Amino acid sequence: MRVPLSWLREFVDIELTSEELAERLTLLGMEVKHVERWGADWEQVVIGELLTVERHPRADRLSLTTVTLGDGGEPLSIVCGATNIAPGQRIPVALPGAVLPGNRRIERAEKMGVVSNGMLCSGEELRLTADADGILILPADSPLGVPLADLFGDVVLDVDVKPNRGDALSILGLAREVAAATRRPVRQPEIAVEEGSGPPTEARLAVDVRDPDLCTRFVGRWVSGVTVGPSPDHVQMRLLAAGQRPVSNVVDASNYVMLELGKPIHTFDAAAVHAGADGRATVVVRRATDGERLETLDHVERVLAPDMLLIADPVGVLGLAGVMGGATSEVSQATTDVVIESAVFDPVSIRRTAQRLSLRSEASSRFEKGQEARLARLGADRTAQLVRAWAGGEIAPGRLDTAPSEPGRSRVAFRPARINRLLGTSLGSDEQRELLSRVGIETEAAADVPVVVALQPEVLSVAPEADGAITALVPTWRRDIAIEADVAEEIARVRGYELVPSVTPDTEMPDYRPSPLGVRELVRDTLAGAGLTEVVTTALVSPRHVETFVLRREVPSVGGEPEPGGDPVGVTNPLSRDHSLLRRHLVGSLLDVVGTNLRHGTEDVAVFEIGKGYGRTGDVPREWWRLGFALVGAAEPRAWNRPARRYDLDDAKGILDLLAHRLGLGRPVYEAETAEPLFHPGRTARATITGRLGAIVGELHPDVVETWDLRTSQRVLVAELSLEGLAAGRLAPEHAPVVGRFPAVERDLAIVVPERTPAASVEALLVAHGGALLRDVRLFDIYRGVPLATDEKNLAYRLRFGAPDRTLTEPEIDAAVAAVLGALPAVGGRLRT
Amino acid sequence: MDLAQLTRNLEALRARAVGAAAAAPDTAALDALEVGVLGKKGDLTAILRGIGALPAEDRPKVGAIANEVRTAVEAALHEARSGLGGAELAARLATEALDVTTPGRPIRRGSLHPIIETAREIAEVFAQFGFVVYEGPEIEDDRTNFQMLNIPPDHPARDLWDTLYLDVEGLLLRTHTSPGQIRVMHEERPPIRALLPGRCFRYEAVDASHASEFFQVEGLMVDEGTSMADLKGLLDQFAHAMFGAHRPTRFRPGYYPFTEPSVAFDILCVICDGEKCPACSRTGWMTILGAGMVHPVVLRYGGIDPERYQGFAFGMGVERIANLRHQVADLRLYMEDDLRFLGAFR
C-alpha cells in the first residue's frame, strides 16, 4: 500500500522524520518496504506566473509566453503548445537543465524560429495529474520562484500490509497504527452528507439481495444531476501519489474512499440500471447462471460460472460483485445520475471469482480479507459527499440499507499470566491493558466470556474466572483478534519485541534420535574426497527428460524404501514445460550438468547428486532416495610430470566399491547389463549387495550422448544407486577383524577361462570352494594373447589363507588349492601351467 | 734378517700405508691399499714370513709390533674411508636434487554443494541445543501443507505461497517445510526439539532473488514452558554462530498463519553494519528468517493440547543464509551447477 505522508497527516500528527516513521511502523508490524520522495524527479521545476500569452508568428498551434519567477529578473520567453493558458495564471516552469519524470531533459531550444527558455508543464508531464492536454494551473496563491517539489512534493511510504490486516489497507487504518506508535490521537474523517430535497433514495432505487449468504450488507445511495469531468487537481495528485490513476470525479470519489477508509465502492450510471415492476431502478445481487456473460470495465468479455456473485438488474448483468464493474453501466461523460454501491461480500466468494478470472483488483484484495460491516454505511456516505463536492449534483435523502444494525465490539478474554508465559515476560496486567489501549482496545477487569484458546478444529476455551482473566473489547475493524494468542501479539508488538528476553532453554531435552542425514553425509564426504563435486538440480524436469531417461529394469530400492517406478507425477500449473514433471531418475539431470559444463569449456566433469525420484501408483505418491554420479574427462588430470588418464568403467566401479566399503556394506557383485537402451550394451554392469546396495553403472550409450547433445567424443560414465541408509540411515558399528598373530600364506593362481566367462563367476567359485581357511581373493592381472587361444583370457588371482590360532601347514594349503582347482571346470576354466 | 731389520721394515710399511691411505683419491684405492698391505698376500704377511729366521725369544716382540702396525693401518683406512664416503654421498645427493618449486601432482578435487553444506551447518548449530533432524515428503497434501497449519482453503494468506499443484487431486509440492511440524507432532510427544531441512517448491518465476525450487530449514520446539524468550535466545545463538559472535539481532512483528505471535528475525546488515545500504534496502537490517509461537490451532491439529503445551517454530531459506555467508548475489548460481562456481567451495 502506497501511503502519501500528506494524506496520512490528515488523520494523525506526525513529528518524526519519514525515516523514523518508517522504522517505527516496521517495528509495529507494518513493514515499510521503501520510502519514496514524491517529486524527487522534478529537478529545476519552479513556480512561475504568466505575464503575456501571444500567438506564435509562424505556428498557429503555438503560443509565445513570457513568465516571471517573481525574482525581479528578466521575464523568460517560453514557447508553449497548450491552449488553456492566460496571463496571471501560476504555472510550473521547467527551466533549462530541468529533468522531468521519465528522465526527460529540458534544454533551451528554438521552436519555429523563437528561442524557448524552458517549458511550461502539464500535470501529466509531472505525473501530478492525469491531464496531458493543458498546462497544470496552480492555485493563485502559489509562491513564485519556489521549487514545485517544495509545494507539491511528498513522501510516499510503501507499506507491506499483511493479509490478516485488511483494516490497515487504508490511510485511516495506517493512521491508527501511527497513532499507536507515536501515542497521538487519530482524527476521524469528517463525513457529512448534505442531502437534497428531491425524492428519497428509496423512491428511486431498490435492491434485491437474492444470495444474502454472499452479500451480508448492501448500502445504496443516489446522486442526481452530476457533471462528470476531471477531479480537482489536488485530488488527482493525491490519487497518483497513492498509485491510483485518476479517471473522473465520480470514479475518483469511489477510489478515494477505498484508499482513505479501506472500503471498496462501486459507482454506476443510474440510467443503465433497469427498473423493476415498481418502476424503481432495481439492483439484483445474485449468483451467475452457468455460461452467463459480462463485458467488464476492461472491455474483456467474461464467461461466468454459477458460483460467481453478480450485481445485476432485472434485465442483465451490471458487474462482478466486489471484483470489477461492467462496461454497460460505467460512469461516463453522459452520466447525470449515479448509484453508489457500498456492500459487504463474502470474502471467499470474491477471492474465488477474482482468481478464476485472473482479475485481482484493489477492490477484490480488500473484500477477500473481510470487511467491517460499519464501513458499508460510512463508505456510501463519504462517497456521496465527495461526488457532490467534486461533480456537483444533489444527494437523494436517505440510504438503502439491507442490514442497518451494526455489530458492536467483540469481547476476547485473556489471562495476563498466560500472555507472560507465552512471551517469556513479566508484564503486569495494568501494563498489558495500557498497551492494548494504544491500539484502541479497551479492557474490562473481569472476564465475562470464556477464554478462547483456539477456534479450530472446534472451539477450545476455558472458564473466564481462570487466572484473573481480563476482557478485551476489540474494535470492530480488528477482525484479526479472536483468541488469547492474538491479544498476546498485540501486547508484544505495541510494547516492542525488545522486551522479550533472550534465554537459552533449560527445559527437558528430547530423547536421542539418530539423524536421518548420517549416511548421506558420509557419502557426500567420501565422494568429494574421491574428486567428485556435489550438484543440486531441479526435481521438476521436462517431459522429454522423463521419456528419455527410462530404465527397463529399475534399480531396486533397499532398506524398505518405496520401489521406484509407477506413473510420472505432473504439475498442473507448471512455470514452463521444462519443469512440468517430477523426475524419476537422477541420470538425466546429471547429464544436463555434464552438457552445461562441457559447453562452458570445463573438460573434466565428475559430479554427483543425492536426490529423490518421484512416482505414483494411482493417487498414491511415492518418493525414493537415490545417489547418482556422472564422470567424463580426466580421472587423473594431466600434470607437467604425467599425462591425463581418462575416466573409464573401472573408475566408476571403483567409486561404488569405495562407497560400499566406507558404508560398511561389503563388496558389490557385478553382473553384465546388456539390455538397457540408455547404456553401452558391453560396458554396463548391475551391482548388488543384497538388501544393502543396488546400482546400475556403465558407459552412456553413444546414441544418448548424441541425442542429448552432450557434444563430446569422450566416454561418459554414469551410475545410479540405491544405498542402505540413504533415506534415513544410521551406520551399524563395524566388527573389528581378528588380525592373526600367525602369518597368512599367499598362493597365486593363473586361471585360463573362455573370454565370455565373467570374472565375477570365477571369483565366486574361488570363494565357494576355497574352504574355511581362505581369507581373501584378489584379481591382480588379466592376460590375453600368446600362447592362449584367441577366445581365452588368463585371470591371475592371489589367494590368502590363514588361521587365527596357528601357522598353516603346506598340506593344508595344498588341499584348499586342490579343492579350488577341482571346481574350475564348472566355469570352463583350467590352471595355466 | 734380524730383529732390528724386521722392526724397521714394519715401521716403514706402517708409514707408507698410513700415508697412502690419507692420500687415496677414492674408496677403490683404499680397497686396493687394504688388500695390498693387510691381505693374505699383502705386504704385512710378506714381512712376517721372515719371522721364522728369528730366535724364539724375539718372535713375540715382532708379533706385537706387527699387530700395532695392522691396527694403525686399519685405523688410517677407516678414517680415510669416512672422509671419502661422506663426499661421495654428498655428490650422489647433489645429483638427485629436484626443482622443489614445481606444483604438486594434482589429485582430483571434489566440492560439496554450498546449499547442502549450509543446511548441514545450520543443523549442527541447533544440534548443540538438542534439536534432532526429521524429514517429511516433498509431495504433500493440501491439508498438511495448508489447512492443518491454520490456512484454510481460499484464505487470503494463501497468496504468501504460490503453489505448484499436482495432477493428483489434493496433492501439491510442499511450499515450505512447515508441514513437517504437523508430521513431527504426530510422531513425537513433548518435549519436542525438531529440525526439518528439505527441498521446497513454489510457482515463482526464477530470477536473481527467486527460485521455484529451493531449500528451507524448519525448527520446532514444544514443551510446557517453551516461550518466545527461548526462541529469541536460540535464534541469537544461531545468528552468532553463522554471522559472528557480536552480530546484533532484533525481533520485529511478522505474520504467518501458523504462528501467533509471529516475528521476523533480523540481523544487522552484514554489508554495511547498520549504516543503511542497498543490500539492506537502506534499513540497516537484514531479515534472515521468520518465526513465532506455534498457533494453538496448529498444536491441536498436531494432537497436542495447547492449554498444557506451547512452543515456537521458525523457518529459514537456506539460500538466504548461504548468500549472506558466501556473498552470493544471484540465487540461480546454486542450481546452474557450473563447476567454475561450485569448485570454489570446500
Ligand SMILES: [Zn+2]
Ligand atoms: Zn546494509
